[in-house]
Amino acid sequence: MNDKTIQDIPVIAIDGPSASGKGTVAQRVAAKLGFHYLDSGALYRLAALAAMRSGIELKDEHALSEVAAHLNVVFADAEIRLDNENVTDVIRSEECGNAASRVAAYPLVRAALLERQRAFCQIPGLVADGRDMGSVVFPAAILKVFLTATAETRAQRRYKQLMEKGMDANIATLLQDIRERDARDSNRSIAPLQLGAGTHLLDTTSLDINQAVDRVLCLYAEISAKGSI
Numbered sequence: 001m002n003d004k005t006i007q008d009i010p011v012i013a014i015d016g017p018s019a020s021g022k023g024t025v026a027q028r029v030a031a032k033l034g035f036h037y038l039d040s041g042a043l044y045r046l047a048a049l050a051a052m053r054s055g056i057e058l059k060d061e062h063a064l065s066e067v068a069a070h071l072n073v074v075f076a077d078a079e080i081r082l083d084n085e086n087v088t089d090v091i092r093s094e095e096c097g098n099a100a101s102r103v104a105a106y107p108l109v110r111a112a113l114l115e116r117q118r119a120f121c122q123i124p125g126l127v128a129d130g131r132d133m134g135s136v137v138f139p140a141a142i143l144k145v146f147l148t149a150t151a152e153t154r155a156q157r158r159y160k161q162l163m164e165k166g167m168d169a170n171i172a173t174l175l176q177d178i179r180e181r182d183a184r185d186s187n188r189s190i191a192p193l194q195l196g197a198g199t200h201l202l203d204t205t206s207l208d209i210n211q212a213v214d215r216v217l218c219l220y221a222e223i224s225a226k227g228s229i
């Protein structure tokens with residue numbers, strides 16, 4: 001262990017709405033830089049899945065926060081395990097995404113997951129994606145990006161992604177879900193998705209994945225060159 005404190009470890013925060021490409025871009029940026037990766041949305045999806053499996057109502061904030069605090073989760077390379085079961089694809093369903101968006105609106109649930117997220121901040125650095133990475137979880141992040149695209153583009157991307165996984169999907173329903181989730185995630189009273197001061201807006205509507213990754217890497221290189229790291 002070296003003597004770097006958590007404040008010295010570079011964090012790149014990538015926040016944005018559903019299906020904007022956060023996970024894809026964040027993972028590739030992390031791989032390029034040799035950094036760790038945090039998929040914070042997966043934690044909310046896991047909390048929602050665990051609650052539904054235990055028969056807990058999605059409006060029971062206290063019970064939900066207990067579930068979130070005691071999640072038995074392992075992130076192992078490309079696999080996510082809940083209670084030793086591989087749930088990597090199960091948590092990607094729209095049902096789970098919508099339930100995650102609901103449970104994520106509760107302050108007790110967010111508090112229960114906060115330290116678990118911060119624990120991912122390890123040397124040599126971290127790329128974290130979600131809704132409040134730059135605003136709440138890692139406010140000292142040296143680079144904050146708000147990744148977005150039009151709702152129609154995002155619905156098409158999600159449709160293609162679900163089809164490739166062999167999952168059922170309907171583009172009109174996806175677009176409606178995305179709009180509802182955007183509204184809920186952006187208008188809630190705690191840690192809403194917002195474009196904060198000092199955050200770089202990156203609209204990927206007409207960018208491909210490589211272009212989006214390059215933009216983030218360029219922003220990071222600019223900051224590094226200025227000696228902020």
Ligand SMILES: Nc1ncnc2c1ncn2[C@@H]1O[C@H](COP(=O)(O)OP(=O)(O)O)[C@@H](O)[C@H]1O
Pocket residue numbers: 016017018019020021022023024025157158160161204207208209210212
């Ligand atoms: N810039 C882009 N251009 C085209 N497709 C993209 C782009 N970024 C991401 N995608 C695709 O969109 C889908 C959703 O991306 P994902 O990373 O899961 O989004 P999020 O984490 O924001 O929900 C994935 O299939 C991904 O490959």
Ligand SMILES: Nc1ccn([C@H]2C[C@H](O)[C@@H](COP(=O)(O)OP(=O)(O)O)O2)c(=O)n1
Pocket residue numbers: 016017018019020022040041042044045097100101104105129130131132133181185
């Ligand atoms: N840091 C985070 C991450 C996700 N959430 C909530 C809000 C989102 O609608 C759900 C699911 O997040 P996730 O990033 O997995 O969803 P998408 O892949 O963007 O569709 O969890 C949150 O409130 N805060």
